[in-house]
Amino acid sequence: MTFRHALATAILALAAGGAQAQDSVIVLGKSSFGARCALCHGDDGKGGGEIAELFRVPPSDLTKLSERNGGAFPFARVYGIIVDGMDEAGHGDSTMPIWGDYFIxxxxxxxxxxxxxxxxxxxxxxxSLTYYLESIQR
Structure with a gap:
């Protein structure tokens, strides 16, 4: 099963489960964020994690993803970056981990x-991590 198929299945399951399921998904996403992302992006997602100073360019403020995308949260792009990693200048001399492979x-x-x-x-x-990031947008 591909990530795309699994994503479609998960979206259908969330739609059927209502708001309570979505709250649980966000809680799980927040937990994953704290365990895997906060070291670089900070507990608040604003880019000031414990090791942020080690990067040539600090990690992004993840609370402004919607703002940088004209007001709409770039759900599919964020999901794809988490799955496949990111090799852009913002990550200095190293790349963002490929969390999809790690989670598998x-x-x-x-x-x-x-x-x-x-x-x-x-x-x-x-x-769940993508939904959490959507929930912290300012």
Whole structure:
């Protein structure tokens, strides 16, 4: 199963579950953000994480993604960047980690699941992280 298929499945499941499911998804996304993203982007997502000073160009303020996109949250682009990483000047001499691969490996190793299930688990984690980022827009 591809990330695109898993994303479509997750979106349908969220639509069916209503607001309570969305709140749970955002809580999971916030947890993933704190564990994986805050070190660079800061607990508040504004770019001032503990190791931000190590980058030639500081990490982005993730609370302004909508503002930089004309007011609309760039959901698909953000999801894609989390899945595939990012190789742009803003990340200095290194690239943003490819969290899609990490989340798949994590599911395979820690949960002992088969690859198709690991892809779905990873897609769900990326989706929840994207929803969390959408929720912190200013």
């Amino acid at each position: 490996a994590d599911a395979l190793e820690d949960r002992g699941v088969k690859m198709s299930d690991a892809v779905e688990i990873a897609a769900g984690r990326v989706l």
